[in-house]
Every structure is written in structure tokens, then in C-alpha cells.
Amino acid sequence: MRALVLSDIHGNLHALEAVLEAAGEFDQLWNLGDVVGYGANPNEVLDRVRAVATLHVRGNHDRVCSGLTSTHGFNPVAAEAASWTQRKLTVANLEWLREMPKGPIRATPRAQCAHGSPLHEDHYIVSMRDAWTPLQRMESEITFFGHTHVQGGFSQHQQDWEEVRPQYRETDTAEAWVLDVPLGTRHLLNPGSVGQPRDGDWRAGYAMYDDDLARVTFYRIPYDLAAAQGAIRAAHLPDRLASRLAAGR
Numbered sequence: 001m002r003a004l005v006l007s008d009i010h011g012n013l014h015a016l017e018a019v020l021e022a023a024g025e026f027d028q029l030w031n032l033g034d035v036v037g038y039g040a041n042p043n044e045v046l047d048r049v050r051a052v053a054t055l056h057v058r059g060n061h062d063r064v065c066s067g068l069t070s071t072h073g074f075n076p077v078a079a080e081a082a083s084w085t086q087r088k089l090t091v092a093n094l095e096w097l098r099e100m101p102k103g104p105i106r107a108t109p110r111a112q113c114a115h116g117s118p119l120h121e122d123h124y125i126v127s128m129r130d131a132w133t134p135l136q137r138m139e140s141e142i143t144f145f146g147h148t149h150v151q152g153g154f155s156q157h158q159q160d161w162e163e164v165r166p167q168y169r170e171t172d173t174a175e176a177w178v179l180d181v182p183l184g185t186r187h188l189l190n191p192g193s194v195g196q197p198r199d200g201d202w203r204a205g206y207a208m209y210d211d212d213l214a215r216v217t218f219y220r221i222p223y224d225l226a227a228a229q230g231a232i233r234a235a236h237l238p239d240r241l242a243s244r245l246a247a248g249r
């Protein structure tokens, strides 16, 4: 079984379309949340994701953009984008967002999906210090998570642990990086952000999990950046949301 794992699409239709085209064949699609917020095409992205994903976990932007929670705690740019998104969303998409389930959600006997930490949906897992307790306590060997917009994660085998940081050589072509996840090892893995990367690489991030091969392949692929930026500017969203896409920050 091959699962395409996507997170933090954030209304970036151009990045999402590029990822779906590059991903090729898969059996399942796991959506780790923050489908909307920041990007200029929330309805188009939702229509596409709703049609193809087989598992969904809500993100904090999905809650705020659908009015389930307030913009409290959001910076001014994120809050403005959330209000804009809420005004643009169709009634059907608003209702669907409000019904998105909270993580973690079990996807296979070995793997589950969360937006933030498997112990709390809004917690950020940035460092090994953040990862250690969830790695011990999570109820599956592998948790796919998002929220940080940083591709990679943390792995543990008994007393040994290591940070997972995909190594790439290029900056503007498609690349892949393979991580073996043998039975008996534990992993917290972030596929990266499709639509708003913040790890210094502007390319869309995603991952493919193959549970027969016990392998996760991370990808970075270029997409039509200028079109995504143009859509943000045409929508009169804060310019920072367009400019940061080029830097992946």
C-alpha cells in the first residue's frame, strides 16, 4: 500500500496541482490539515482535496478559517488571511471544514496522522526535546505530522535517536530522498508543506509512505511560483504571503 502524505497546503492550488501530477500512482492520500489559510485558492484546493484524499485531520487554520476558533494567537498577517478565507469559502466548504476530525487518526496498524503533536493537535514539534515524549507515548510506531512546515522529523530505535533532515542537492528541480522505517523503529515524520514551506526551500514538499517496503520517500518539486504569487496579489492578500513563497520562509 502506497500512501501520498500531504500537509499544510494552505490554499496554494498551483503547488497542489504540481504535487498531484508528480506523485504518480498511490492507493491512499492522507491530508494532515491546514488545507486553507494564506493562499488565494481555498475553494479550489478544498474541492480537489475532498475529491482525492482518503483521510483528513484538521489543522489550526482549518478551525480558524471556518470560524470554529477565533484568530487569537494568530499574527496580523495570518489573521487577515483567515478572515479573507472565511469570506471566500462556500457554505459547503465551510461546513466541511468544521466537520474535519481532530488528530491523531490511525491510518494503518503501524501509522497514524496528526496535524501538530500526536499528544496535542496544536503543539509544534520542532526539536528532539519536543519529539521525545510523543515518540515514547504515541500508540503507533509512525506518526505523520505537519504544522511546522519543516520537512523531516525524528526517529528512535531503543536508546538511539536521530533527527531526520532530507538531503537535497538542487534548488529548482524535482528531487527525492529515501528513509527506511524498519519494523520496531519509531518515527515522527513531517512530509513538509505543500503550499507554504518554511525550511528555506521554496519547492513544494510531500512524502510517499510504502508500508510493504517500510519506506518513506520525501520529495521536493518545483511548481508555478509566479502564478501562486500573482493570485495572492490579485486577491489583495498581504504581500508578505506572496513574497515569502519565493524564499520558503
Ligand code: ZN
Pocket (backbone or CB within 6 Å): 008, 010, 034, 059, 061, 147, 148, 149
Ligand atoms: Zn500550517
